[in-house]
Amino acid sequence: GAGVSQSPSNKVTEKGKDVELRCDPISGHTALYWYRQSLGQGLEFLIYFQGNSAPDKSGLPSDRFSAERTGGSVSTLTIQRTQQEDSAVYLCASSPGLAGVFANTGELFFGEGSRLTVL
Amino acid sequence: DQQVKQNSPSLSVQEGRISILNCDYTNSMFDYFLWYKKYPAEGPTFLISISSIKDKNEDGRFTVFLNKSAKHLSLHIVPSQPGDSAVYFCAGNSGTYKYIFGTGTRLKVLA
Numbered sequence: 001g002a003g004v005s006q007s008p009s010n011k012v013t014e015k016g017k018d019v020e021l022r023c024d025p026i027s028g029h030t031a032l033y034w035y036r037q038s039l040g041q042g043l044e045f046l047i048y049f050q051g052n053s054a055p056d057k058s059g060l061p062s063d064r065f066s067a068e069r070t071g072g073s074v075s076t077l078t079i080q081r082t083q084q085e086d087s088a089v090y091l092c093a094s095s096p097g098l099a100g101v102f103a104n105t106g107e108l109f110f111g112e113g114s115r116l117t118v119l
Numbered sequence: 120d121q122q123v124k125q126n127s128p129s130l131s132v133q134e135g136r137i138s139i140l141n142c143d144y145t146n147s148m149f150d151y152f153l154w155y156k157k158y159p160a161e162g163p164t165f166l167i168s169i170s171s172i173k174d175k176n177e178d179g180r181f182t183v184f185l186n187k188s189a190k191h192l193s194l195h196i197v198p199s200q201p202g203d204s205a206v207y208f209c210a211g212n213s214g215t216y217k218y219i220f221g222t223g224t225r226l227k228v229l230a
Contacts, residue, residue: 004162031216033216033218035220041222042123042125042208042220042221042222042223043163043208043210043220043223044220045217045218045219045220048216048217050216055216056216056217091162091163093162107153107165107168108153108155108163108165108218109165110155110162110163110164111162112160112161112162113162
């Protein structure tokens, strides 16, 4: 498809289990972002990739969270030993570059998100 | 520290009237602002943006105004349509990778 693809769309898991969320960005987009939207909250920045490297992981809530990106394309967000407060919609976005750079609009293209429910 | 604030969690407007969604920011390093629209069970979609060197940007029914001295921006939708009912997020960017989003305003356009 032409857009950002995320899987699974819905995930229900038990507290303490590990989960993996996948993001397939738009082909050719070098920048990839993970955001989280908890109930009643805004979009919380988690991590950013430029190519395969993640210059800023400061948004990751705890060391239970990790992410990787391979081949400058697909990214996986892993949450270990899930807790109930991890329940949220996890959104992935990609972008061809930075705002103002190469005259692109800075627009982020979001996927539909992965809704995680931790029981 | 909430760098981008949308103080109105919800707004109801009659169809055909103007919708005004507000956003305040604290980070004076922001030089680019964007508005996104989000329908339930969908990802946010880009609506309109504005560079800090401008004070207005217009695209069809949507106009964004930027007041740098007040650190305030607003999105005007006129005329409002029922299909505009969604959650609207504003975001700031300081020329880096990091986009800081507000908490969103839920707009309901009444037919």
